[in-house]
Amino acid sequence: MKKVASIFLTVFMVALLLVGCGKSDTKAADATKGADSGVKKKVAVIVKGTEHVYWQSVKVGAEAAAKAGGVEMTFTGAPGGESDINGQVNLIENAINQKVAGIVLAASDAKALVPVTEKAIAAGIPVVIIDSGLNTDKYKSFLTTDNVAASAAVGESLAKMLDGKGKVAIVNFVPGAQTAIEREKGFRDVMAKYPGITVLPTQFYSSDKQKALSLTQDLMTANPDLAAVYACNEPGTVGVGRALKEKNNKTIIEVGFDASDDVIPLIKEGYCKAAVVQMPYNMGFKGVQAIVDILAGKSVEKKVDTGFTLVTPENMTSPESEKALYPTGKK
Incomplete structure (x- = not known):
């Protein structure tokens, strides 16, 4: 009787092991099926x-x-x-x-x-x-x-073009965005080094090209002695450049941020004298x-600097500038 019970117990344990293995195999199969299902994250x-x-x-x-x-x-x-x-x-x-x-x-x-x-x-x-x-x-x-470094670079370029003196306007896209804050800070820090440069209160254009154009027109009307305008992103760079082009005004110096098919001709024609081009x-x-x-x-990495290039009418055909201006290839 004890022998029969022992045999029964052995058979029962083997059955349990088989069931367990079956479940494990099923889970593994399900996992493989999920991995091979082609569903992309x-x-x-x-x-x-x-x-x-x-x-x-x-x-x-x-x-x-x-x-x-x-x-x-x-x-x-x-x-x-x-x-x-x-x-x-x-x-x-x-x-x-x-x-x-x-x-x-x-x-x-x-x-x-x-x-x-x-x-x-x-x-x-x-x-x-x-x-x-x-x-x-x-x-x-x-x-x-590095928006502070980039805006400082374009600021130094402008200060050199102005010979350290003149009235400068800043047109920025929106208050509160970290990029807007940093691009103004780096530029203002450089301007503060030149006692002969006066910086007007910042004007905002909500990243709208037409608003940037209108702001520039108003600035030129209100400030006949305006020497330069700094635009903080692509719509601003386009709007300011177009306002100057409408008046065929290459005396007022525009420096800006970003490039596009609209910005490139403005640099080439000399209405935008320098632009920070990001990546x-x-x-x-x-x-x-x-x-x-x-x-x-x-x-x-916790922080990665993606770099920038300062493009001017004089260097825009260099390999470095062309790589920045045409990231997916020149059309």
């Missing part, structure tokens, strides 16, 4: 706006990195443009609700975007910041131009690439 790239050439270059870079990394990428910007902070908050909320694998963010406001960004991070979504900084350090990586393609590519690396368990 989704990365949300959320920028300030999508209408300007700068952000279109970011998109091209992001698309290239998504293709190389085997992820699905969505590219959106605030529907109301670069000053639409609530619109950008809603885009991040949507990304959280969709449970995306990662977010690449160019924040419209350094403070206002912090709570929703930290909400995404708390939900387990890695966030990489590009272009504009945030007042938090909980993100995985920050890829940006938006690199920001888009490296931003998505960083998310891909994070998802693969790789470490990424």
Whole structure:
């Protein structure tokens, strides 16, 4: 009887082991099936706006990195443009609700975007910041131009052209964006070194080319002795340059930020005497690439300087300038 019981117990234990192995095999098969299902992880790239050439270059870079990394990428910007902070908050909320694998963010406001960004991070979504900084350090990586150094470089260039004296206007895109703050700071710090230079109060144009043009016209009317205008992004550089071109005015010196198919002719024709050209393609590519690396368990640098080039009418055909002006190749 004891022998029968022993045999029965042995058979029972073997059966349990077989069932356990069967479950393990099923789990392994399910995992393999999930890995081989072809479902790509989704990365949300959320920028300030999508209408300007700068952000279109970011998109091209992001698309290239998504293709190389085997992820699905969505590219959106605030529907109301670069000053639409609530619109950008809603885009991040949507990304959280969709449970995306990662977010690449160019924040419209350094403070206002912090709570929703930290909400995404708390939900387990890695966030990489590009272009504009945030007042938090909980993100995985920050890829940006050194805006203070870049604006200081264009400021020094202008001071030299002015021989250290003259009335200078600053036209900036929006208050509150970290890039806007830094680009004004670097420029003003340089201007302060020259007692002969007077800087007028900053005017804002909401990243609108026509508003920048109108502001420049008003500045020229109100200040017959205006010597120079500094524009802080691509729409501003275009608007100021067009205002000068309308009057065929090459006496007032424009220096600006960013390049595009609209800016390049203004540099070539001498209406824009110098422009800081960033690397938006690199920001888009490296931003998505960083998310891909994070998802693969790789470490990424906390801060990456994506670089800039100072382009003038005199150096715009140099290899360095052409690489900056035509990031995806000269058309």
